[in-house]
Amino acid sequence: MTKGNRPRWTPTGVKDGIEExxxxxxNYFIDYVQLHFPPGSSWVFRGHRKDVYKLESTIDRQVKDKARTKEIRSAQLERFKLAIRGKRGANPPTYTDDKEWWSIGQHFELLTPLLDWSNSPYTAAYFSFFKTGSDDTKKRVVVALSxxxxxxxxxxxxxxxxxxSSDENARVISQNGLxxxxxxxxAIEELVRSKYSGSTEPIVRKIILPSEERESxxxxxxxxxxxxxxxxxDLHGASIYSNTKLYTEAK
Incomplete structure (x- = not known):
């Protein structure tokens, strides 16, 4: 846990099932992952560009009155189903599980009640650090959920x-996602704190790194x-990859 006289990482302790x-x-992050999340462990991961973001879906961030959650979700899903008619190719599959429809929409940036995770902490780290902008905070976060x-x-x-189960979201496979x-x-934090009030067993770990580590x-x-x-x-990924290489070479 230490290197010289300075700790490589500093846990804040577990409070109500959540640890920072x-x-x-x-490189200390890699050491931490290997120590705490061995292959076959049950943890899943997601990355946050800002340390203030909560573990809530894109649609739920928009719904201020939670009593209207079901109503707003239902209207959004029906709107999406109507909007994509004729746009899924010949003989597209139909689904009985609404979450299958939501997962298709998630692929195309629809506001949905799904929250993306990966079985890989390194994939999560990529999503935490890839984007940058004038509104960046000083900290990036990789969240682990057991x-x-x-x-x-x-x-x-x-x-x-x-x-x-749909084959219409190849990104889920490439990102080892769920x-x-x-x-x-x-928000997941709210659910965990309610269930685990007073618990010192971590259900959620928020691993915080400085934004200045982005290039590394x-x-x-x-x-x-x-x-x-x-x-x-897909073509979007190929374009972003090519642009990223250009930005690096042009420095």
Whole structure:
């Protein structure tokens, strides 16, 4: 945990099932992952560009009155189904599970009640660090969620894990991805704190790195073959990958 006299990472302790871990360097993040998330562990991961973001879906961020969650979701899904008629090729499959429809929309930036996760902490790190802008915070976050502890705790009625069966979302496969779905629309932090009030067992780990590590992170992930070309197996991914290379070469 330490290198010289300075710690490589600093846990803040677990409060109500949630732990924060501050890590100074990208290579220390790799050490932390290997120590705490061995192959076969039940943790899943997502990246946040800002440390203020909550674990809530894109549509739920828009719904201020949670009593209207079901109503607004239903209207959005019906609007989407109507809008994509004739746009899915010949003889497209139909689905009985609404989450399959939502997963198609997620692929094309529809506001949905699904939250993206990956089985790879390094894929999550890429999404945490790839984008940059004038509104960046000083910290980036890789969030880890324990599937095993969610399923063992009774939270599975509030946090559902979902892997789409549809072949219409190749990105899920490339990103080793899955989704969570919350019927209530509440943020995962809120659900965990409610269920695990007073618990010192981590269900959620928020791994925080400084934004200034961005170049080191992206260079390290490039060596792992984690980039837009591999995570987005389409023309969009190829274009973003090519642009990223140009920006680097033009510096």
């Amino acid at each position: 871990v501050h890590i100074r360097k990208w 599937k095993e502890r969610v399923l063992a705790s009774g939270l599975q009625s509030e946090i559902e894990f979902f892997v789409p 989704f969570t779905y919350s019927e209530s629309g509440k 992170v992206l260079a390290g992930l490039e060596l792992m073959n984690i980039n837009h070309l591999t995570l987005f197996p």
